[in-house]
Amino acid sequence: MGDQPIQESLLEAERGPQTGMQLITSMLEKLLQADDHPRVVGIGIGSTGPTDPIQGLIVNPGTLPGWVNVPIVSWLEQRFQVPACLENDADAAALGEYWQGAGKGARRLYAITVGTGIGTACIIDGKVYRGAGGFHPEGGHLIVDPGGPACYCGGRGCWESLASGTAIAESMRRQLGKQPGADLPNAKAIAEAARQGHPLARRVIESAAESFALGVFTVLMTFFPELIVLSGGVMRSYDLFQPAIERALQDASVYLPVERVQIVQAQLGYYAGIYGAAYAIMKRNHDGLSA
Amino acid sequence: MGDQPIQESLLEAERGPQTGMQLITSMLEKLLQADDHPRVVGIGIGSTGPTDPIQGLIVNPGTLPGWVNVPIVSWLEQRFQVPACLENDADAAALGEYWQGAGKGARRLYAITVGTGIGTACIIDGKVYRGAGGFHPEGGHLIVDPGGPACYCGGRGCWESLASGTAIAESMRRQLGKQPGADLPNAKAIAEAARQGHPLARRVIESAAESFALGVFTVLMTFFPELIVLSGGVMRSYDLFQPAIERALQDASVYLPVERVQIVQAQLGYYAGIYGAAYAIMKRNHDGLSA
Numbered sequence: 001m002g003d004q005p006i007q008e009s010l011l012e013a014e015r016g017p018q019t020g021m022q023l024i025t026s027m028l029e030k031l032l033q034a035d036d037h038p039r040v041v042g043i044g045i046g047s048t049g050p051t052d053p054i055q056g057l058i059v060n061p062g063t064l065p066g067w068v069n070v071p072i073v074s075w076l077e078q079r080f081q082v083p084a085c086l087e088n089d090a091d092a093a094a095l096g097e098y099w100q101g102a103g104k105g106a107r108r109l110y111a112i113t114v115g116t117g118i119g120t121a122c123i124i125d126g127k128v129y130r131g132a133g134g135f136h137p138e139g140g141h142l143i144v145d146p147g148g149p150a151c152y153c154g155g156r157g158c159w160e161s162l163a164s165g166t167a168i169a170e171s172m173r174r175q176l177g178k179q180p181g182a183d184l185p186n187a188k189a190i191a192e193a194a195r196q197g198h199p200l201a202r203r204v205i206e207s208a209a210e211s212f213a214l215g216v217f218t219v220l221m222t223f224f225p226e227l228i229v230l231s232g233g234v235m236r237s238y239d240l241f242q243p244a245i246e247r248a249l250q251d252a253s254v255y256l257p258v259e260r261v262q263i264v265q266a267q268l269g270y271y272a273g274i275y276g277a278a279y280a281i282m283k284r285n286h287d288g289l290s291a
Numbered sequence: 292m293g294d295q296p297i298q299e300s301l302l303e304a305e306r307g308p309q310t311g312m313q314l315i316t317s318m319l320e321k322l323l324q325a326d327d328h329p330r331v332v333g334i335g336i337g338s339t340g341p342t343d344p345i346q347g348l349i350v351n352p353g354t355l356p357g358w359v360n361v362p363i364v365s366w367l368e369q370r371f372q373v374p375a376c377l378e379n380d381a382d383a384a385a386l387g388e389y390w391q392g393a394g395k396g397a398r399r400l401y402a403i404t405v406g407t408g409i410g411t412a413c414i415i416d417g418k419v420y421r422g423a424g425g426f427h428p429e430g431g432h433l434i435v436d437p438g439g440p441a442c443y444c445g446g447r448g449c450w451e452s453l454a455s456g457t458a459i460a461e462s463m464r465r466q467l468g469k470q471p472g473a474d475l476p477n478a479k480a481i482a483e484a485a486r487q488g489h490p491l492a493r494r495v496i497e498s499a500a501e502s503f504a505l506g507v508f509t510v511l512m513t514f515f516p517e518l519i520v521l522s523g524g525v526m527r528s529y530d531l532f533q534p535a536i537e538r539a540l541q542d543a544s545v546y547l548p549v550e551r552v553q554i555v556q557a558q559l560g561y562y563a564g565i566y567g568a569a570y571a572i573m574k575r576n577h578d579g580l581s582a
Contacts, residue, residue: 108423120513129415131515132399132551141546142509145437154545155508217446218433222411222513224422254445255432260423 016066017058024072025079032080042285043076043084044277046092054134056086085284088136089273091128093266094121096276097229101267106227110219111266112139114212115232118160122223126283140164144214162211165234171204191237205240213244220252220261231266238265307357308349315363316370333576334367334375335568337383345425347377376575379427380564382419384557385412387567388520392558397518401510402557403430405503406523409451413514417574431455435505453502456525462495482528496531504535511543511552522557529556 013020031037050059056073058064076084087095094111097103103111103123113119120139122129131137140160141153148157149170161167165187173184185193193201219228230238249258268275304311322328341350347364349355367375378386385402388394394402394414404410411430413420422428431451432444439448440461452458456478464475476484484492510519521529540549559566 124415124420130399131547132517133548135515135548135551137511137513137515138546139513141512142433143435143505143512146435146505147438152545153512154542155512158512214434214437218509218513220428221432221434221444221446221449222428222430222509224426224428226423251445254443255429256422257424257426260426 013064013067017070020064020067021070021072021075024076028076028080040080040082042082042281043080044092044279044281045072045076045084045086046089046273046277047072047086049088049090049136049138051086051088051136052134053086053088053091053128053130053136056084058086083281083285085281087128087277087280088121090119090121091123091136092276092280093119093231093268093272094123094229094276095126095128095279096268096272096274097231097266098123098126098276099279100275101272102229102264103227106225108223108225109227109229110223110225111229111231112216112219113232113266114164114230114234116164116166118164118215119232120219122225128280139219142215142218144211144218148211159211159215163208163215163234165232167211168204168208168234171207172201175200175204187234188237191234191240194240195237205237206244209241209244212241213248216245216263217248217252220248220256220258224256224261226260226262228261228263229266230263231269231272235265304355304358308355308361311355311358312361312363312366315367319367319371331371331373333373333572334371335383335570335572336363336367336375336377337380337564337568338363338377340379340381340427340429342377342379342427343425344377344379344382344419344421344427347375349377374572374576376572378419378568378571379412381410381412382414382427383567383571384410384522384559384563385414385520385567386417386419386570387559387563387565388522388557389414389417389567390570391566392563393520393555394518397516399514399516400518400520401514401516402520402522403507403510404523404557405455405521405525407457408455409506410523411510413516419571430510433506433509435502435509439502450502450506454499454506454525456523458502459495459499459525462498463492466491466495478525479528482525482531485531486528496528497535500532500535503532504539507536507554508539508543511539511547511549515547515552517551517553519552519554520557521554522560522563526556 047058048060048063052059058067058070058072060067073084073086098109103109107125109123111121118140141155141158144159144162145157149161150156151158151161168187168190172190190201190204194205252258338349339351339354343350349358349361349363351358364375364377389400394400398416400414402412409431432446432449435450435453436448440452441447442449442452459478459481463481481492481495485496543549
């Protein structure tokens with residue numbers, strides 16, 4: 001997977017939409033000042049959700065403070081006089097993998113990104129599956145174990161609360177009897193310790209892997225996609241998750257022809273969203289937007 | 292909801308596909324002998340799954356003994372010289388509700404039938420959502436509580452094993468400490484007893500309702516459909532399930548705009564599948580089959 005070429009701080013999203021939009025605009029202007037810049041046919045945007053792809057709004061008070069109903073699409077369309085479109089970042093990354101990465105040609109692709117949280121996207125025949133009103137479903141919050149921890153999503157024991165990188169670190173914290181916020185190893189360090197045989201780290205990772213596999217089982221039963229594409233920091237430790245995932249496939253094979261399902265790693269890393277946003281605007285220019 | 296006009300025994304499915312196909316053929320011939328029979332443009336079939344809608348095969352050794360890879364579509368096409376098509380019965384019923392019932396015009400309809408088991412279907416823009424190879428996903432087996440009972444699907448604590456009519460009767464049996472197979476009240480009788488205040492029956496129904504609502508929460512997070520259509524014998528006791536379902540909607544509203552989601556009762560009862568099978572063949576004649 002590629003490294004992240006642009007530091008997040010560069011956008012300074014926390015300084016609010018006015019500043020953020022000025023930065024985005026000036027970056028685009030810089031690109032267009034080059035004598036040999038390619039013709040711009042449109043601008044595709046991937047953004048952390050929630051987004052409103054139909055209205056072209058970023059609606060994200062949680063991780064982008066102040067970005068509430070920011071009309072980024074109409075803003076950029078007016079400024080640069082080309083069509084623009086907005087996708088949730090999980091959808092953009094999945095579209096990228098579909099177009100240029102691990103998902104080429106898959107008729108039904110289900111993408112699962114496991115990092116700080118769990119993001120999901122479903123691409124059917126090259127088109128993003130959208131929920132009511134065009135909203136992005138939050139598959140990372142499907143229920144895995146109702147005895148699990150409460151999540152900010154309103155549920156208890158959802159996938160993200162039990163199998164994300166944050167959940168892994170939290171689980172270790174609880175096992176160590178530390179207070180919330182204590183300085184403790186992150187999921188990557190815990191995975192490394194588990195790989196080296198640390199018993200507590202192994203228990204924490206194995207438990208997260210079991211929870212992750214339960215979610216995969218539910219994805220198989222509900223979407224039965226022919227391709228599941230895994231990405232995100234936690235999936236760099238796929239070797240530690242693989243045994244549980246294979247048991248889930250084995251369990252599901254009792255009832256479904258799981259030999260038709262492939263589970264693969266994403267190929268484009270950080271660039272997936274960039275490819276996907278480009279694909280989204282090209283496709284939109286070609287087909288029109290489908291809500 | 293309508294009553295079932297054709298007794299299941301009439302088809303005598305358990306006598307195998309040869310006898311069954313002869314019965315189906317002779318019923319169709321009888322219809323065509325009437326002087327004023329309408330022009331037949333095609334034959335739509337809904338069948339208990341698993342089915343292979345692309346190849347037109349019934350593949351159901353479980354509930355239709357001997358019906359393994361039965362080419363019902365090519366069989367009927369050759370005999371009657373019109374196009375035929377096959378849908379899983381849950382898909383057919385959901386298509387029927389979409390065309391003529393509770394789901395008219397819904398862009399994303401998720402149907403949940405709760406009877407002996409739990410069947411699901413997803414209709415997107417009037418088309419059945421199909422899984423890999425055209426197979427019907429089995430949403431009734433999404434995981435609700437991994438501490439629950441083992442299911443024939445290969446999972447543990449799946450939706451059907453905790454919230455179907457069979458699960459309700461089983462739960463009562465266990466609570467009463469009876470052996471499997473003992474002659475005990477069915478889900479309908481248990482619901483009636485719960486409504487009259489019987490404490491054990493209330494506990495059993497409330498627990499099933501909680502499990503059912505967890506599955507609804509997962510459907511909201513994964514599909515976020517604008518319409519959920521409920522049907523099946525157990526949903527005739529919807530009043531007993533409603534409080535838990537409303538709590539699930541409330542919980543999900545923390546993260547998703549659930550005011551965009553409607554939950555309604557099916558309108559066509561037994562006829563839903565018949566309407567849906569008819570719609571499927573008309574649509575196929577018009578658009579071609581999409582796998």
